[in-house]
Amino acid sequence: MGKHSFKFITILIFSLAQLTYAENKLSNKELKNELLGKVDKKSQLLVEVSDSLWEYAEIALLEYKSSKLLMSVLEKEGFDVEREVAGLPTAFVASYGSGKPIIGILAEYDALPGLSQDNTAFKKALIEGGAGHGCGHNLFGAGSLGAALALKEVIEAHKIPGTIKLYGCPAEEDTGGKLYMARDGLFDDLDACIAWHPSYETKVDVRGSQAIDDLEIEFSGKTSHAAFDPWKGASALDAVEMTTFGINLLREHVKPTVRIHYVITQGGKVPNIVPEHAKLWVWARDSTRQGVKDVVKRIEEIVKGAAIATGTSSKINYKGSYHEMLVNLTGSKVMQKNLEMIGPIKYKDEEAAFAKKIQKETDVDQKGIICEIKELEDHTKDPEGGSTDVAEVSWITPTLNLSTTCAPFGIPWHSWAVISSSKHSIGYKGMFLATKAMATTALDLFLDQEILMKMKKEFKDKLKGYTYKSGIPQDKKPPVRVKHNP
Ligand SMILES: [Zn+2]
Structure with missing residues (x-):
């Protein structure tokens, strides 16, 4: 065989191999x-995990x-699981694959206290005083798990790099697990991140969420007999009352985007003892971190004033602090396309009837279930009320x-009605849609470097040179809650 023909055959074999590879390589649509x-x-x-x-x-x-359940499924399906991350016993990170992106x-997956409910179309506690998934985080946990598992199988089968x-994120409803996970750098190596939340609407969220500061204000005074020698006492409860009065006057002088709410967690034991200790738990929110800082500064002054006026001393415990959500429009548009490609959920008559019954029981319009895919909202508008540690x-x-x-349209959130819908085909269908939209969007990010680059550019532009700084001190340990036997 001549030298030239050898070269020709080599080129031919190489070209054929490339051709075969190109032929075998599925299109984005086929992979999806x-x-x-x-x-x-x-x-x-996913239904089994969600129900558990x-x-x-x-x-x-x-x-x-x-x-434990989520971690065991992930391990069984080939993920490496890092447990108890960021000092949180119930947080984990499960990884599959290698390299970038x-x-x-x-x-x-956390529930809410005191909301226990069966999956009935009327209010009926399962365990009186028990907890329940009034925010649908059972669907949240299982739905995200599903996206990771399905995606893993596709990137494994097609040797897609990345x-x-x-992320198993505990305590969203209080404490904010992600606050500690973010502070400890667990998200630092990500090229992008995807989250979802159960709702009674279907949309890619571009309105964001509010920034928040979580404060516990404590007053200490002097105890005395409230009738025999009240002049010897200094009431910590008086200081709490003056603070709440001050906060309520302050409402007139804050921007309409501000929300301030509180509960008195300690106010004395009996009326005939001047309360020596009293506590007020306050959340202050606004559409930006700076807005929250301004409001908190005013609250700090009110607290000082209340302490002076009542002869007590004050202490503020800064429990947590979330940023507002930094929206990424480029990536949101990609997710919107995937959501539209998958299409809205279809419901059976009995599902619509179940929804209307819940709406009747909760006194909201009986509009049934609404799953039209909303167009991207005006992202320049202020966020609706509410905050999340996803913003970190x-x-x-x-x-x-x-x-x-x-869930049925318009029902009150954090209520029994959400719990009922979260163990029902209405909830499962919403979860599957979220799983699919997240998985297909993640696949786009794996396959298309250009999208990721554009997302990163928008992200960098919006940061305006800011580097993330956690709202909690570097050495603050996450709180630990110990389960008491009932
Ligand atoms: Zn939630």
């Missing part, structure tokens, strides 16, 4: 169809069984947020 099929195959598993989380109904920092998916990280992640890496319909 395969991914959606994987989610469908996992639907039973619903039944455990573990409140913030006590999500031991819930996190690294795409994060957030999972939450890493998936599923959004200042570290471009973060996308999705809401899907998991």
Whole structure:
């Protein structure tokens, strides 16, 4: 065989190999169809996991069984699991794959105290005084798990380079697990992150969330007999009352975006003892961190004034602080496309009837279930009321947020009605939609470097040189909650 013909054959073989590779390589659309099929195959598993989380109904920092279940499924499916991250016994990070890009998916699984409820269309506690998933975090946890599992199978089968990280994030409802996870740098290596939340609407969230400061204000006075020698006493409760009065006057002089709310957690034991100790728990929110800082400064002055006026001393315990959400419009548009490609949920008559019954019981318009996919909202508008620790992640890496319909339209959130819908086909269908939209969006980020680059550019531009700084001190340990036997 001549030299030239050898070269020709070599080129031919190489070209054929390339051709075969190109032929074997599936298009983005084909890969997405395969991914959606994987989610469908996992639907039973996801319902089982969701129902277990619903039944455990573990409140913030006590999500031991819930996190264990999620971790065991992830390990069984080939993920490496790092346990007890950021000093939180119920937090974890599960990873699969290698190299860049690294795409994060957030999972939450904490329940709310005192809301126990069966999955009936009327209010009926399962355990009187028990906890319940009034925010649908059982669906949140299982839905995010599903996205990670389905995605893993596709990137494994097609040798797509990159890493998936599923974050098990405890205590969203109080404490804010992500606050500690963010402070400890757990999100620092991500190229992007994806989260979702159950809702009664379906949309990619571009309105963001409010920044918040969480303060516990404590007054100490002097005890005395409230009738025999009250002049010897200094009432800590008086100081609390003066503070709340001051806060309520302050409301007239803050921007309309501000929200301040409080509860008195300690106010004395009996009326005939002048209260020596009293505590007020305050949350102050606004659409920006700076706005919150301004309000908190005013509250600090009110507290000082109240202490002087009542002859007591004051102490403020700064429990936590969240940023507002940094919205990434570029990535949100990608997610919107995927959501539209998957299409809205279809409901059966009995599901609509169940929804209307819940709406009747909760005194809201009987509009049934609404799952039209909303267009992207005006992202320049101020966020609606509410804060989330997901916002912390959004200042570290471009973060996308999705809401899907998991409950009847307009029902009160953090209520029994959400718990009922979260262990019902209405909730499951919303969860599957979220799983699919998150998984397909993550796949886009794995396959298309250009999207990621554009997302990062927007992120960098919006940071305006700011580097994320956690609102909690570097050495503050996360609180630990110990389960008491009932
Ligand atoms: Zn929630």
